[in-house]
Amino acid sequence: MVQVPEQTKSDVLLRTLTSVARNHGPATFSSSLSAEDMVVTDAILSAGLDIEIFTIDTGRLHADTIQLRDEIRRRYNYDVRVYTPDEDAVSNHVARHGPNAFYAAPELRRECCRIRKVEPLKRALSGKNAWITGLRRDSAASRVSVPLHEYDSNYAVLKFNPLAEWSEQDVWDYLHAHAVPYNRLYDQGYRSIGCAPCTRPSIPGEDPRAGRWWWEQTSAKECGLHVAPDGRLVRARESA
Numbered sequence: 001m002v003q004v005p006e007q008t009k010s011d012v013l014l015r016t017l018t019s020v021a022r023n024h025g026p027a028t029f030s031s032s033l034s035a036e037d038m039v040v041t042d043a044i045l046s047a048g049l050d051i052e053i054f055t056i057d058t059g060r061l062h063a064d065t066i067q068l069r070d071e072i073r074r075r076y077n078y079d080v081r082v083y084t085p086d087e088d089a090v091s092n093h094v095a096r097h098g099p100n101a102f103y104a105a106p107e108l109r110r111e112c113c114r115i116r117k118v119e120p121l122k123r124a125l126s127g128k129n130a131w132i133t134g135l136r137r138d139s140a141a142s143r144v145s146v147p148l149h150e151y152d153s154n155y156a157v158l159k160f161n162p163l164a165e166w167s168e169q170d171v172w173d174y175l176h177a178h179a180v181p182y183n184r185l186y187d188q189g190y191r192s193i194g195c196a197p198c199t200r201p202s203i204p205g206e207d208p209r210a211g212r213w214w215w216e217q218t219s220a221k222e223c224g225l226h227v228a229p230d231g232r233l234v235r236a237r238e239s240a
Ligand code: SF4
Pocket: 058, 060, 102, 109, 110, 112, 113, 114, 116, 117, 194, 195, 197, 198, 223
C-alpha cells in the first residue's frame, strides 16, 4: 500500500493561502509584523501569491517593529503597504486628552486604538473580499474559539485565520526552519508586541498577551481590530 505523506501545518497553510488567493480575491493580509504574521508573510511571498500585505503604522510603534519592514523589503523585494491614522483625529485626541491618555482610562485607551488602528483597518479592508490574519487560539484566553474561517460582518469580508491551530512553538519552528526575519524584541522577553507605550516584556507563566495594556486588569487584551461593537471577538458565521 502506498503511504500518503502526512500534511504538515506548513502544507495546510500554503494550501489555504493559495485557495484564498485563487477563489476569494481581492485578498489582503493584515500584518502587525508579529512572529505569527512573519510566518504568513513568508508563505505568501515565497509562493508569489496574489495577496496584498499591509500593516498599520499607529505612530507609536517600536523602532524594531518599523525596522522589520526594511528587512522584508531586503529579503523578499516586497514593500508592505502602510496605512496610517487620520492626522486630524490623532491631533484632536491628543489636544483633548494628552499624548498618553490610554493610561488614564480604558475608554480613552479604546478610543486611541479606534483612531490609530481600527479606522485605518477599515480603509485597508475596503473593497476586499478576503481578510487574512495571523490569529492563534492559544495566544490568549480571549482567542480560544478563533475559527479557521468566518464571515466578519463588522467589515463585510471573509476572514481567514490559517494559524488558528498553530502553537507558539509551531510559529518559532517555522521561522527558524526558513530563516525568516523577526522582531528582535522577542529576544528581549516580549511575546506579543503592539505599540511601544502599551507593551512590556512578558513574565514567565503569564498569558502571552499579558504584556499588552498590562495596567488594565478587567478588559480583554484586544485593540478592537477583531472585536465587534458589542465587545465580542467577531464571529458571525462559518463560511466556505
Ligand atoms: S496600543 Fe496604545 S498607543 Fe497603540 S493605538 Fe492602542 S492605546 Fe494607542
